[in-house]
Amino acid sequence: xxxRYIVSFGIALLxxxxxxxxxxxxxxxxxxxxxxxxxxxxxxxxxLNPKTSMDxxxxxxxxxxxxxxxxxxxxxxxxxxxxxxxxxxxxxxxFPVIKQxxxxxxxxxxxxxxxxxxxxxxxxxxxxxxxxxxxxxxxLNTFYLYDKDHIQGLPMFTVVSLGYEHxxxxxxxxxxxxxxxxxxxEQRIQLLTELMDEAFRLYNENKAGYNxxx
Amino acid sequence: MxxxxxxxxxxxxxxxxxxxxxxxxxxxxxxxxxxxNACPAATSACPLxxxxxxxxxxxxxxxxxxxxxxxxxxxxxxxxxxxxxxxxPIGLLQRGTGxxxxxxxxxxxxxxxxxxxxxxxxxxxxxxxxxxxVILTTALIGFMFTDICPVGFLTGTIPTLILNPGKFIFxxxxxxxxxxLVLFLILIFTVERGWCRYFxxxxxxxxxxxKISFLHVEVDKKNCIKCNVCSINCPMGIDVPNMVRDPExxxxxxxVDVCPKKIIFYKGL
Numbered sequence: 001x002x003x004r005y006i007v008s009f010g011i012a013l014l015x016x017x018x019x020x021x022x023x024x025x026x027x028x029x030x031x032x033x034x035x036x037x038x039x040x041x042x043x044x045x046x047x048l049n050p051k052t053s054m055d056x057x058x059x060x061x062x063x064x065x066x067x068x069x070x071x072x073x074x075x076x077x078x079x080x081x082x083x084x085x086x087x088x089x090x091x092x093x094x095f096p097v098i099k100q101x102x103x104x105x106x107x108x109x110x111x112x113x114x115x116x117x118x119x120x121x122x123x124x125x126x127x128x129x130x131x132x133x134x135x136x137x138x139x140l141n142t143f144y145l146y147d148k149d150h151i152q153g154l155p156m157f158t159v160v161s162l163g164y165e166h167x168x169x170x171x172x173x174x175x176x177x178x179x180x181x182x183x184x185x186e187q188r189i190q191l192l193t194e195l196m197d198e199a200f201r202l203y204n205e206n207k208a209g210y211n212x213x214x
Numbered sequence: 215m216x217x218x219x220x221x222x223x224x225x226x227x228x229x230x231x232x233x234x235x236x237x238x239x240x241x242x243x244x245x246x247x248x249x250x251n252a253c254p255a256a257t258s259a260c261p262l263x264x265x266x267x268x269x270x271x272x273x274x275x276x277x278x279x280x281x282x283x284x285x286x287x288x289x290x291x292x293x294x295x296x297x298x299x300x301x302x303p304i305g306l307l308q309r310g311t312g313x314x315x316x317x318x319x320x321x322x323x324x325x326x327x328x329x330x331x332x333x334x335x336x337x338x339x340x341x342x343x344x345x346x347x348v349i350l351t352t353a354l355i356g357f358m359f360t361d362i363c364p365v366g367f368l369t370g371t372i373p374t375l376i377l378n379p380g381k382f383i384f385x386x387x388x389x390x391x392x393x394x395l396v397l398f399l400i401l402i403f404t405v406e407r408g409w410c411r412y413f414x415x416x417x418x419x420x421x422x423x424x425k426i427s428f429l430h431v432e433v434d435k436k437n438c439i440k441c442n443v444c445s446i447n448c449p450m451g452i453d454v455p456n457m458v459r460d461p462e463x464x465x466x467x468x469x470v471d472v473c474p475k476k477i478i479f480y481k482g483l
Contacts, residue, residue, distance in 0.1 A: 006483060009428060013291050020284040029277045034242030037251050037259040037267070044357050045252035045263065045366045046374055047391045048382040087270040089356050149381060 050178035071212040077122035078199040083156040111135040148176040161199040162206035170209040225306040244282040247302035248416040252370030290423030299464030344415040364398035421461035434477035444469035
């Protein structure tokens with residue numbers, strides 16, 4: 001009886017251990033858990049929302065340079081970057097808000113680029129879905145570049161415009177806001193409108209001096 | 215070194231190793247115990263968060279469900295619920311508050327609650343929390359348990375607010391979760407291991423493994439003198455002389471330590 005028990009125990013342990021090993025080796029579960037739970041701050045677990053500040057800055061969050069696709073698109077207009085991921089309640093709230101704001105046809109789980117319009121002006125729009133495997137590393141890396149307040153939480157919205165730096169150069173000047181940031185659709189649209197108005201004011205002031213090759 | 219001191223060291227070392235995030239140690243594993251990944255220092259993921267994400271709004275992801283269950287299953291198969299007694303940082307916290315709870319046992323109202331027949335049934339609450347709040351509501355409505363989790367508040371929200379003053383505002387669930395945290399603190403200061411006994415969903419996953427685990431605690435019933443010292447000292451309130459692979463046993467070994475006849479012992483298989 002005891003021998004039979006030891007054998008069944010051994011088999012149970014073996015199944016458990018080998019399934020775990022197979023899961024680690026043949027799926028990307030380890031990276032999925034790391035990137036979607038451990039590395040990203042869970043705002044719903046914290047019961048907190050990041051304080052929204054629309055202050056623009058020249059300093060990138062990780063000190064790295066703006067990538068080429070941002071510098072190139074800046075010659076078209078202020079850039080809007082919309083970051084989202086799987087299983088994120090605040091992302092689900094904000095997705096239809098952004099769709100309505102820019103009048104876009106989007107798929108929630110696919111990263112996407114288009115030229116959107118705001119008051120008939122051009123806005124290069126990037127939808128960066130962190131869990132879409134087809135999203136380029138260049139796009140994904142901007143999540144850490146523009147995480148202005150080091151929140152590492154989603155959803156995140158970045159507007160890159162142009163600003164006049166004290167050194168005399170016209171450079172990318174950006175701000176980032178996080179989460180659902182207001183209580184209802186009307187307030188969210190109003191805040192986004194104020195943000196884009198400010199982005200265009202800065203852009204129109206400085207675009208004449210901007211050269212993305214510099 | 216005394217046995218319970220060894221256990222204390224084990225709990226302290228695990229609590230430290232679960233908080234090595236500031237040294238850059240962030241892994242893709244799930245903790246085999248109850249600890250929040252929103253803690254700024256956490257090294258791994260809460261198994262409940264992974265389970266919640268696996269069923270979120272019926273977008274079923276089998277790997278996120280099986281992964282934490284295999285980790286818990288592996289430790290559960292070998293040691294049963296010893297994880298709760300020897301490793302869980304919230305168990306360590308309750309080890310501290312348990313001393314207050316033990317003193318409060320003198321008061322008749324606490325005694326009455328402990329002896330109430332319904333108390334045994336109340337222990338099933340953790341299974342309802344696991345299936346209701348962690349799985350069902352997440353699948354049908356959205357995240358619920360982690361939004362109100364008192365451990366998340368204690369180890370995630372409070373340190374985050376202290377480390378980042380002025381950076382966050384309170385979310386919708388902040389005050390409900392704060393009230394639950396206050397109740398949680400009252401509970402662990404009045405009932406020894408109150409959280410583990412009644413509410414811990416990770417304990418609910420590990421508990422059935424006590425029935426089959428390699429390591430367990432056994433009582434030589436023939437030679438028991440029914441002095442009941444073991445039951446009095448059991449932090450989980452188990453009727454130790456009559457227990458047979460009790461799902462509530464956290465293998466802390468207090469009964470093994472205090473038995474005057476030395477007829478309670480750890481056994482492998």
